[in-house]
Amino acid sequence: xxxxxxxxxxxxxxxxxxxxxxxxxxxxxxxxxxxxxxxxxxxxxxxxxxxxxxxxxxxxxxxxxxxxxxxxxxxxxxxxxxxxxxxxxxxxxxxxxxxxxxxxxxxxxxxxxxxxxxxxxxxxxxxxxxxxxxxxxxxxxxxxxxxxxxxxxxxxxxxxxxxxxxxxxxxxxxxxxxxxxxxxxxxxxxxxxxxxxxxxxxxxxxxxxxxxxxxxxxxxxxxxxxxxxxxxxxxxxxxxxxxxxxxxxxxxxxxxxxxxxxxxxxxxxxxxxxxxxxxxxxxxxxxxxxxxxxxxxxxxxxxxxxxxxxxxxxxxxxxxxxxxx
Amino acid sequence: xxxxxxxxxxxxxxxxxxxxxxxxxxxxxxxxxxxxxxxxxxxxxxxxxxxxxxxxxxxxxxxxxxxxxxxxxxxxxxxxxxxxxxxxxxxxxxxxxxxxxxxxxxxxxxxxxxxxxxxxxxxxxxxxxxxxxxxxxxxxxxxxxxxxxxxxxxxxxxxxxxxxxxxxxxxxxxxxxxxxxxxxxxxxxxxxxxxxxxxxxxxxxxxxxxxxxxxxxxxxxxxxxxxxxxxxxxxxxxxxxxxxxxxxxxxxxxxxxxxxxxxxxxxxxxxxxxxxxxxxxxxxxxxxxxxxxxxxxxxxxxxxxxxxxxxxxxxxxxxxxxxxxxxxxxxxxxxxxxxxxxxxxxxxxxxxxxxxxxxxxxxxxxxxxxxxxxxxxxxxxxxxxxxxxxxxxxxxxxxxxxxxxxxxxxxxxxxxxxxxxxxxxxxxxxxxxxxxxxxxxxxxxxxxxxxxxxxxxxxxxxxxxxxxxxxxxxxxxxxxxxxxxxxxxxxxxxxxxxxxxxx
Amino acid sequence: xxxxxxxxxxxxxxxxxxxxxxxxxxxxxxxxxxxxxxxxxxxxxxxxxxxxxxxxxxxxxxxxxxxxxxxxxxxxxxxxxxxxxxxxxxxxxxxxxxxxxxxxxxxxxxxxxxxxxxxxxxxxxxxxxxxxxxxxxxxxxxxxxxxxxxxxxxx
Numbered sequence: 001x002x003x004x005x006x007x008x009x010x011x012x013x014x015x016x017x018x019x020x021x022x023x024x025x026x027x028x029x030x031x032x033x034x035x036x037x038x039x040x041x042x043x044x045x046x047x048x049x050x051x052x053x054x055x056x057x058x059x060x061x062x063x064x065x066x067x068x069x070x071x072x073x074x075x076x077x078x079x080x081x082x083x084x085x086x087x088x089x090x091x092x093x094x095x096x097x098x099x100x101x102x103x104x105x106x107x108x109x110x111x112x113x114x115x116x117x118x119x120x121x122x123x124x125x126x127x128x129x130x131x132x133x134x135x136x137x138x139x140x141x142x143x144x145x146x147x148x149x150x151x152x153x154x155x156x157x158x159x160x161x162x163x164x165x166x167x168x169x170x171x172x173x174x175x176x177x178x179x180x181x182x183x184x185x186x187x188x189x190x191x192x193x194x195x196x197x198x199x200x201x202x203x204x205x206x207x208x209x210x211x212x213x214x215x216x217x218x219x220x221x222x223x224x225x226x227x228x229x230x231x232x233x234x235x236x237x238x239x240x241x242x243x244x245x246x247x248x249x250x251x252x253x254x255x256x257x258x259x260x261x262x263x264x265x266x267x268x269x270x271x272x273x274x275x276x277x278x279x280x281x282x283x284x285x286x287x288x289x290x291x292x293x294x295x296x297x298x299x300x301x302x303x304x305x306x307x308x309x310x311x312x313x314x315x316x317x318x319x320x321x322x323x324x325x
Numbered sequence: 326x327x328x329x330x331x332x333x334x335x336x337x338x339x340x341x342x343x344x345x346x347x348x349x350x351x352x353x354x355x356x357x358x359x360x361x362x363x364x365x366x367x368x369x370x371x372x373x374x375x376x377x378x379x380x381x382x383x384x385x386x387x388x389x390x391x392x393x394x395x396x397x398x399x400x401x402x403x404x405x406x407x408x409x410x411x412x413x414x415x416x417x418x419x420x421x422x423x424x425x426x427x428x429x430x431x432x433x434x435x436x437x438x439x440x441x442x443x444x445x446x447x448x449x450x451x452x453x454x455x456x457x458x459x460x461x462x463x464x465x466x467x468x469x470x471x472x473x474x475x476x477x478x479x480x481x482x483x484x485x486x487x488x489x490x491x492x493x494x495x496x497x498x499x500x501x502x503x504x505x506x507x508x509x510x511x512x513x514x515x516x517x518x519x520x521x522x523x524x525x526x527x528x529x530x531x532x533x534x535x536x537x538x539x540x541x542x543x544x545x546x547x548x549x550x551x552x553x554x555x556x557x558x559x560x561x562x563x564x565x566x567x568x569x570x571x572x573x574x575x576x577x578x579x580x581x582x583x584x585x586x587x588x589x590x591x592x593x594x595x596x597x598x599x600x601x602x603x604x605x606x607x608x609x610x611x612x613x614x615x616x617x618x619x620x621x622x623x624x625x626x627x628x629x630x631x632x633x634x635x636x637x638x639x640x641x642x643x644x645x646x647x648x649x650x651x652x653x654x655x656x657x658x659x660x661x662x663x664x665x666x667x668x669x670x671x672x673x674x675x676x677x678x679x680x681x682x683x684x685x686x687x688x689x690x691x692x693x694x695x696x697x698x699x700x701x702x703x704x705x706x707x708x709x710x711x712x713x714x715x716x717x718x719x720x721x722x723x724x725x726x727x728x729x730x731x732x733x734x735x736x737x738x739x740x741x742x743x744x745x746x747x748x749x750x751x752x753x754x755x756x757x758x759x760x761x762x763x764x765x766x767x768x769x770x771x772x773x774x775x776x777x778x779x780x781x782x783x784x785x786x787x788x789x790x791x792x793x794x795x796x797x798x799x800x801x802x803x804x805x806x807x808x809x810x811x812x813x814x815x816x817x818x819x820x821x822x823x824x825x826x827x828x
Numbered sequence: 829x830x831x832x833x834x835x836x837x838x839x840x841x842x843x844x845x846x847x848x849x850x851x852x853x854x855x856x857x858x859x860x861x862x863x864x865x866x867x868x869x870x871x872x873x874x875x876x877x878x879x880x881x882x883x884x885x886x887x888x889x890x891x892x893x894x895x896x897x898x899x900x901x902x903x904x905x906x907x908x909x910x911x912x913x914x915x916x917x918x919x920x921x922x923x924x925x926x927x928x929x930x931x932x933x934x935x936x937x938x939x940x941x942x943x944x945x946x947x948x949x950x951x952x953x954x955x956x957x958x959x960x961x962x963x964x965x966x967x968x969x970x971x972x973x974x975x976x977x978x979x980x981x982x983x
Contacts, residue, residue: 039367039654046661053378053665067371070735076523077736106509108516108523152785162514181866183469183782184512186775187657189594189650196648197465199783212649212671321514364974492887496845499880503852503873510869515859517869541918548914548945549907716946717956720938723918724964727930732974737926740977744919751911756841774872782866 026089026264031064035093037078039071047253048094051122054281060272075099076109083111085258089265092119092255099256100305101162101312107324117261118301120273121254123291126226127164128236130210130219131202132195140223140242143202147178154180155200157191161321164251165204167312168225170319171246172239195219207232207290225249230290247311252294254301270297331675332454335683339691344384348688351388352695355395359411360403362536362729366396366412367655374662382666383681387688389662393655394446394638394689397598398696401438401631402707406431407722409540409729414598414634416535417606420761421619421626423543428622432566432708437624438631439700440568441580445632446693448584449591449639453646454686461647464592469779470791472593474800476773479600481804482607483762494762497753501766504529512778524738531599532733534767536726537746538753538760544719545751566705568624576628579609583632590633591640594652598637599768605633611807620761639689646674646682833892842888849881910945917941929979935961 034052036044045067052065070078075098085091093099095113103112129140137143147154158165166182173179183200185191188209194200196218205219207230213219221236227248229238239246255273257266276282277295286293296304316323338344358369370389377385400415405422418438425434452460483498507518508528519525583605590601609629610619619626641652649671651657663670668678675682713721730743753760784790792798833839852873860868921937928936939957942948948956965983968974 042657045371046664049374049661049665071527076526080523102514105514106516106526108519108521108526110523155783160511160514181782181785183779184775185595185779186511187595187651189644189652192648192650193465193594193644194468197468199468212669212673215669216672218648218672361974492883492890496880496883496887499876499883500845500848502876503848503880506873512866513860513863513869515869517859517873518855545911545915549904549911716942716948716952717960719914720934720941720957720960723937724934724960727922727934728964728968728974728976731930731977735975737922737977740922740925744915744922747918748915751915755908756837758841778867778871786862786866 026262026268028061028063028090028268030090031066032061033068033091034065035068035070035078035082035091037070037075037094037096037099039069044094044096044253045069050285051094051276051282054279054285055272055276057281058276058279060275060279075102076106076111079103079109079111079113079116082256082258083115087260087262088258089262089268092257092269094253095256096253097164097249097251097308098162100308101167101316104309104312104316104323104325105162105321112325113256113305115259116256117259117266118298118305119255119257119261119266119269120298121252121294121296121301121304122273122277123253123286124226124294125206125251125253125291126224126230127168127204127206127251128210128221128225128233129202129223130195130205130214130221132198133218133220135201135220137201137222140237140239140244143180143222144172144176144178144244147180148176151179152181154202155183156180157183157185157194157200157203159184159186159188159191162316164225164249167249167315167319168204168246170315171249172244174318175244175246208288211290226292228292231287232290249311249315250294250308252304252308254296266298328454331679331683332687334679335685335687336690338383338680338684339387339687343381344387344684344688345691347380347384347388348391348692349695351391352395352692352699354388355392355397356399356696356699358392359396359399359401359415362403362409362411362532362725362732364732365655366393367658368732369396370655370658370662374658374665377662378665382663382668382678383684385666386659386663386681386685387692389659390642390685390689391692393659394635394692395696397446397635397638398439398442398700400634401442401627402435403725405434405438405627406707406710407540407718407725408543409722409725410532410535412634413531413535414602414630414637416531416539416599416764417602417630418627418634419535419539420606421621421623422631424620424622425624425627426711430572430622431711432704433568433572433624434627435704435707436566436568436701437572437576437628439697439704440573441576441583441628441631442635442700443693443697444580445584445587445636446639446696447690449588449636450686450689450693452588452636453639453643453689457643457647460592461643464594464644467593467796469776469783470794470797471800472595473773473776473780473791474797474804475604476600476769476776478800478804478807479604479607479769480765480773481807482604482611483765490757493756493758497758497760498762498766498770501534501763501768502770504534504763505767505771506774511775512782522738524736528771529742530733530739531767533730533739533743534746535764536729537743538750538763540722540726541743541747542750542754542760544722545747546754547715547719566708572624575623576625578612579605579625579628580632582608582612583629584636586629587633587636588640591637591652592643594644594650596772597653597768598634598641600772601637601640602630602633603765603768605629645670646685648672649674833895836891836895838891839888842884842891845884846881846888849877849879849884852877852880914941914945917945925977925979927979929981929983930976931961931965931983932979932981934964 034048036048038044048067055061070081078093082093099113103109131137143154156169169182191203195203214221221233223242224233224236224238226238277293313323358364358366369392396412400412401418403409403411404415404418405426408419408423410416410419422434507525509516509526586605587601590596606629609625610616641656644650644652645656645660651660660670727740730740750760780790856870856873856877859870861870862868917937917940921933925933935957938960939953942956943953969976
């Protein structure tokens, strides 16, 4: 009897140890393919490079990580590529919030994050409302009031109507009842040029892009689109502090993987990135670029996708944009 | 003058042996990258960035910039010899450059391209050194209404490409406008003309249209016309391998025109380098005493766009270095390289890091000279490429076209598109529809629609914004004048004839 | 006269373009013409679609009017057949590329072209095709790290 219990216990213990060993077992032996949806030099590519630099500096990966550009369709090409690589433990995709939002509106997109394996969420990018340095507006409230009086007066430069700056505008407009024009430019430099040239009144811009121009005295930040004040903008109120009770629209970045990625591979990446975010190299990168550390592991990242998709559905429908899934 | 002080300081840095070496490395790599279609300077710079991480930032940016402007030198080689644009900004060079090669003047064409690039490159750096901050301010006053007017002027210049049938030219241009609408509309996220294909969501890349309509269609056309063994005559003797004095004299105006146009258009954020080369070409034809020579091997028709695409690089560096705003794809990567080195490009760069700033500017003078000395002696070597018999050359051209398209789009679907555009280009040539207006419509149409909609967004729907601003109004008037020119010409001839009849 | 009209290149081209124009207008009508934020995605396409339709009809009608006076241009049929044959071989090689990969498809295309269209000997065709394919493969993916389409066979 004791012997049988002992055997059962030993078998269970072995199985448990064996399973744990299997979980820690995935060690990559080939270069890792990091898929980004932009071309070289643009935001996701630059983020990916900084990330690889941090991992290499801290020696967290036994193999090389290389960037694979899959440009097109607001992430559609990258998404299709990742979904095709079903089961492959060597491919990971650098997602931005657009990967969750775009499929809600584009019926032509065949592959979406819902099919992929969430891996980790890394950062949330805050942003600021900025005006030209010599602008007469000293606070967000002033601009919103001016917009309420005359809907044709205020202009905001931004990107695609699904991007964060357009969404925040919709949220603010529906919250305050004001209206103002939105002028779309495909690249960040055109948006900034429009602002600096006096052709638009304000824009929403990331601190990494804005920092130098604000430091150089060409732009001024009026409010922050984030939950807490950033260390480099201690005097700039958050939207909530400025009197607007609006939900924060998080611009997140992190990693997804092809569908059916083996559990041990996911665990490998989770552990690698967890070590990375704690490292001094990464912490310095975060503070240099004013990113908010928002590390989440795989299951929580999946939940984040669902919450974000629901938030976006509500906002998009309220803004009159047709939602298809 | 602080500019001269800065510049001499910069030369002191740029002339250090290590930095000279990095400059040479960048220039050589850039030239090679420019020659290969499908491998653009942006991709090459991105590939080499990890290598430069451990380098000193000054040397690193010198090398990466060398790749950037070096590529403009190399881009003309395949354009002239094979009618395959090496780079988006080399498409305009195909038009007269390849025709010159067909007439046995391949060596002269390659030489003119190198010289034009040198003159414009140097000119551009001088302008960058002297007028960067005021030019940057000027660029900021240029926004969507001015863009719309500029691009309208560009499309009005289509009239100059009319050739025999303005009707067919207009139709070709409109079809180009249609092709450029394919994809997701920026303003509304509405997918247009994508036929349910996710591969088309990002639109059709300009290089695919250009390579198809130029290179592939040319092969098909040549197959129809002759079955000779050789594509074209190989120039023999030194006299034929270098440009003659007459040819160089004819290009005098082109050098200046191309440099100025390229620099000014390059400064505008958002204006691609293909736009500046086409506008320079069109201006050259507009002000030429012999416009009928264009399209048939006019040296100035090659010199103008070649100069423009080189001056464009200096122009694009102006907003990058003075405001931290990249002018286009390649400057965006250069910017991210600077950021990764811990530098902060922007208004403070000149003050915070004078070594990097002035070292870079000084090295550009040196780099342009290096490239001229590199490229001129290579001309006879490249011209020998034409010795290859047609039965090897034509499949090779088709192969290079596929490689080029795959390098740009990485999708078999787009290679299929290439085949389609090749057939279209061939059909157009047979049916008497000129190809240049199609390309022009494609290049300018997208920007024009965007600029118009942005302008109307700015003005709340009021079209008056397009004429109430001085620069925009001026350019629009110029566009109208260009459109009226053929009519004025005809009116003049009628008037002169009636005067002669009455005497 | 109608027979001649139907075979005339300008008439055919004009008709195809007119059909394209109508298609564009049709699609443009499905999208928003003007929205709150300015002209919508349907704005530009509607106008150039209209322009294409009108101009191509003008082309067709203009040609029909002059058809009696102007003789048709002679077409170099053997030459056109050569050109279209070249295109067909090219298009076929593109079609099989997803399965065979670049190197094989390109080699096949070159071989057929050189043997059939350029009427070279089988030996020349074979050698040239293999030489070209190997050269491309050595230069681009191996030496320069530029990706080429890869087929089911792995290269």
